[in-house]
Amino acid sequence: DVEKRMGLIRRTTRYEDFADVDVAIEAVFEDMQLKKKIFTELDRVMKPGAILATNTSTLDINEIGRATKRPADVVGLHFFSPANVMRLLEIVRTDATANDVIATAFALAKKLRKIGVLSKVSYGFIGNRMMDPYAREAERLVLEGAEPAEVDGALEEFGMAMGILAVFDMAGVDVGVKVRRANPDQVPKDDPTFYRSSQVLFDQGWLGQKNGKGYYRYEAGSRERLRHEEAIKLLAEEGRKLGIAREEPISRQEIVERCIFAMINEGAKLLEEGVALRPGDIDVVYTSGYGFPRRRGGPMFYADQIGLDTVLAGLEKYAKGRLPRDFEPSKLLRELAEKGSTFAAWAEQQKG
Incomplete structure (x- = not known):
């Protein structure tokens, strides 16, 4: 059966061989100019009505669509790695994507046994956009004095499948650094602490599991996280240089609240902006693709x-002495908290 299936796969280096396909999914690295070039070529050779999809995780699909003469046929199909294991599929609608293209994308997701969730175009869509403030706080906590194992340990005790710093080591510390370089408008110019921990490691050539050193140290052929003394010392020094190092120990409660509350707040912004349609969609994204504990529901x-009200109070507490904008509660979150309401109740109201 494996040989039969593998035999159905055909490799090519010619765009003309895409002339009769129904759906093409581009999955090159995150480079806007390269993606636009590919879409221009696919547009040239593919038949009318064919779907042109991109697997981008961060880039503006509206801009990619404008590189074609058929933006209504362009859609985002963001698979999660490893794609043969992870069931989540973010289906990203551009300003021009036709309804029949969205319907076909959901049908394809079902055929591939994926869980399709609809998102509008936004930097990072649903999952990665919410991951951004979550990981930002984790990296900042390391600069303030928490060790990587303390940060990851608190998040894993909460129920996350893997602590975010261990995730960075597994994926490659360089991946996030390169994404930020490709999206300079997403990097605040007035915050030297922003993802500074990963940059410090990257500058040392410590890329994680791929070369044995990152937030943790790894023995050859092993994924066991070992204490990386050099990294801990260097990150502590960086925290002191930036003036954010703390003398008192950082509690597990603070680690969890700063990371998870920042994530929730960004989710509220996505609902407010219409990027995510329902809070349940966000929960599906996080329990299906980001290792959020299912027992907590998303x-x-x-x-x-x-x-x-607990989330709101936490955001206001952690804003003190830090950049207020990083913990500025979304308008929707504040309104619901002050009324004693919930995201679920808000979703029900939207149906009416």
Whole structure:
């Protein structure tokens, strides 16, 4: 059966061989000019009505679509790595994507046994956009004095499948650095602490599991996380240089609240902006693709369970002495918290 299936795969280096396909999914690295060039070529050779999809995780699909003469046929199909294991598929609608293209994308997701979730175009779509403030706080906590194992340990105790710093080591510390270089408009110019930890490691050539050193140290052929003394010392020094190092120990509660509350707040912004249609969609993204503990239902469900007033109070507490904008509650979160309402109740109101 494996040989039969593998035999159905045909390799080519000619765009003309795409002339009769129904769906093409581009999956080159995150380079806008390269992607636009590919879409221009696919547009030239593919038949009318064919779907042109991109697997981009961060780039503006509206801009990619404008490189073609058929933007209505362009859609985002963001698979999660490893794609043969991860069930989540973000289906990203551009300003021009036709309804029949979206319907076909969901049908394809079902055929591939994926869980399709609709998103509008936004930097990072749903999953990666919410991951950004979550990981930002994790990296900042290391500069303030928490060790990587303490940060990851608190998040894993909360229920995350893997702590975010260990995730960076597994994926490659360089991946995030390169994404930020490709999206300079997403990097605040007035915040030297922003993802500074990964940059420090990258500058040392410590890329994670791929070369044995990152936030942790790894023995050859092993993925066991070992204490990386050099990295801990260097990151502590960087925190002191930036003036954010703390003398007192950082509690597990603070680690979890700063990371998870920042994630929830970004989710509220996505609902407010219409990037995500329902809080349940966000929860599906996070429990299916980001290792959020299913027993907690997803970040938005979890927020409802502990009370949005708790989340709001936490954001206001952690904003003190830090950049206020990083913890500025979304308008929707504040309104619901002050009314004693929930994201679930808000979603029901939207149906009417």
